[in-house]
Amino acid sequence: MAYSTFSIPKQVIHGNNALEFLSTLEGKRASIVTGGHSMKRFGFLDEAKTQLEKAGMEVQIIDGVEPDPSITTCKAGGAKMAEFQPDWIIALGGGSPMDAAKVMWVYYEHPGYDFMELVRFNFPPLRTKAKLICIPSTSGTASEITAFSVITDTDNHIKYPLVSPQIVPDVAILDDRIPAKMPPLITAQTGMDVMTHAIEAYVSTAADDYTDPLALHAIQLVFEYLETAVKEPTNMVARQKMHDASTMAGMAFSNCSLGIVHSMAHKIGGEFHLTHGEANALMLPYIIQFNKKATSKYARLEGILGIDNLEHAIWNLNARIGLTKTIQEGTNTVIKEKDFLAVLDRMSERAEADACTLTNPRKPSVEDIKNIYKAAYYGKDVNF
Incomplete structure (x- = not known):
């Protein structure tokens, strides 16, 4: 019988006001990846930025990740990160920004990587430049804890489930206040x-x-x-x-x-x-x-x-x-x-x-x- 593995993030921070954990991080720069306007409208984007600034970090915002994030969005986000050089990638929102952040991370650390290699589950080594924190706004996708990312080829109308232990986040932050805003x-x-x-x-x-x-x-x-x-x-x-x-x-x-x-x-x-x-x-x-x-x-x-x-x-x-x-x-x-x-x-x-x-x-x-x-x-x- 072949052996099995069990992988989860190194840390799961959970409970009310768990966003405060961001102020304890060490690093110079952080990129926040988010979706539409809800995280900004409810104040959580600004709160996350403030907590990171308390940690002494410069913060980049990469917003506008669409539902069913596309390959194009992921590559563009990776290019923005390559210009900014973050030590931390913070995904804030639903499954879409978390899934997108995982693949942006690949294109930040490995520009030009063949997406079809990811589809074949051949991921390059990560964490050479940054670590990943995921903060879910919904109680659903669990992307904050998983080795999965689902990315859409919009030209061919195909959703690709990508899987690799490389993209298990380093930290998951579960703040109960955030999903309470879901309709x-x-x-x-x-x-x-x-x-x-x-x-x-x-x-x-x-x-x-x-x-x-x-x-x-x-x-x-x-x-x-x-x-x-x-x-x-x-x-x-x-x-x-x-x-x-x-x-x-x-x-x-x-x-x-x-x-x-x-x-x-x-x-x-x-x-x-x-x-x-x-x-x-x-x-x-x-x-x-x-x-x-x-x-x-x-x-x-x-x-x-x-x-x-x-x-x-x-x-x-x-x-x-x-x-x-x-x-x-x-x-x-x-x-x-x-x-x-x-x-x-x-x-x-x-x-x-x-x-x-x-x-x-x-x-x-x-x-x-x-x-x-x-x-x-x-x-x-x-x-x-």
């Missing part, structure tokens, strides 16, 4: 991303005694606290529990990978810009139906949770937090039938080839994936 829809979408991470990690073919407890507890926390976090945005207990669940699920899946929920969500997200967490929420119950024929771990999970049917429990949770049961009835991203069918073959082929497919508990064919997509679009049970 209900984003709380729901990112919360179901946590659920999907945890369930896929639990049934992964690479799961082990280190990842299972983290995945299991994250699942329990999401079932218990997500609806409250969506409906009571200022409930700090629910916010803290969801933030912790996100990180624990990330610790699990970063070390045992995921499955075809993510493979399929990556591809439909790349085609239609369907929010990743919502794509996961839509696909997850149908893929549980598909996978149940290959593993007993869903039944074990149902026993632990005290429920009869996991996929029905997830559909019920989705309904309570404002997410639909099918792709066709989606209201947050409308995908017309003719558009869906036009790219179905391409999505299915690309999903089958996605890296996350390798650890799915049941090996799917391209035709299987196509039929699961159709089941999720039209709301049909997966019984093949």
Whole structure:
């Protein structure tokens, strides 16, 4: 039996006002990578900058990272860092700026590196110039804790999951105040991303005694606290529990990978810009139906949770937090039938080839994936 590894950031700083940790860093310069305007609007960007300045650092702001960050954005950010020469890279925001910062880091330390080598998981050595801190604004992607980054080829409409222990952040800072600013829809979408991470990690073919407890507890926390976090945005207990669940699920899946929920969500997200967490929420119950024929771990999970049917429990949770049961009835991203069918073959082929497919508990064919997509679009049970 081959040996396994378990990698997480060297430090996880968590709790109220955890941003203050930035004032303890040593270095001359820091680059903050962030997305749109929410971190600035809520004062967290300025607070992070102030804490870094207390540490005696000059601060560069690289903002405007788009949802589903592109290869172009990552290369441009790396070039800006190469001019500034930071000792620390600080990613502040949702999964997009954190994922982008990881790849900007590559292009800062290794300008001109072939992106397709990253797709093949051939990463160059990092930390020759800078270290990375990730500060999540959402309780969802867990990029602050993982060896993963998802980057989009906008020309070809492909999302690439990149994986390497080189891009596990050096420090994760979990400040409960930040996700408390998320609106209900984003709380729901990112919360179901946590659920999907945890369930896929639990049934992964690479799961082990280190990842299972983290995945299991994250699942329990999401079932218990997500609806409250969506409906009571200022409930700090629910916010803290969801933030912790996100990180624990990330610790699990970063070390045992995921499955075809993510493979399929990556591809439909790349085609239609369907929010990743919502794509996961839509696909997850149908893929549980598909996978149940290959593993007993869903039944074990149902026993632990005290429920009869996991996929029905997830559909019920989705309904309570404002997410639909099918792709066709989606209201947050409308995908017309003719558009869906036009790219179905391409999505299915690309999903089958996605890296996350390798650890799915049941090996799917391209035709299987196509039929699961159709089941999720039209709301049909997966019984093949």
